[in-house]
Amino acid sequence: MTANLATAAGSLISFCRVIQPVIAAGQADAGRSRRFRGRPAAQGRGPQHGTRVAAGCLTAGQALGGVDPSAGPQAAAVLLAGACHQVAVEDQLPGPGHAVSRPGAASLVSTLPAGLVPHPSV
Numbered sequence: 001m002t003a004n005l006a007t008a009a010g011s012l013i014s015f016c017r018v019i020q021p022v023i024a025a026g027q028a029d030a031g032r033s034r035r036f037r038g039r040p041a042a043q044g045r046g047p048q049h050g051t052r053v054a055a056g057c058l059t060a061g062q063a064l065g066g067v068d069p070s071a072g073p074q075a076a077a078v079l080l081a082g083a084c085h086q087v088a089v090e091d092q093l094p095g096p097g098h099a100v101s102r103p104g105a106a107s108l109v110s111t112l113p114a115g116l117v118p119h120p121s122v
Contacts, residue, residue, distance in 0.1 A: 001061040002109055005054060009084050012050035016088030053083045053104035076112060083108045 026036040040048075053076075058073035067073070087102045103111075 006109040012084040
């Protein structure tokens with residue numbers, strides 16, 4: 001599960017790095033924004049695709065007993081997607097004061113399971 005999530009997170013970071021300037025340009029013009037809005041989702045693309053993939057992986061992990069049954073796969077996927085987006089946005093801000101060490105996909109994913117792994121009952 002961790003390897004699949006890391007792959008999904010890496011792909012989402014890459015996607016966000018590429019799409020961020022497109023979104024910014026689209027949002028800068030109201031008419032363009034109206035035309036663009038909803039198009040990626042209608043085509044099954046966009047950042048929500050990465051969230052669906054991660055949620056699916058976590059749901060499968062729950063079915064196999066590797067993810068806590070009380071954990072919310074969709075919520076965890078949104079948290080992971082938000083972290084991936086943040087890494088990509090920070091990459092768009094070069095210059096003094098922005099040279100920070102950011103976590104990679106594997107680091108993000110290795111942190112996530114701590115709240116998802118079933119803990120033995122006491």
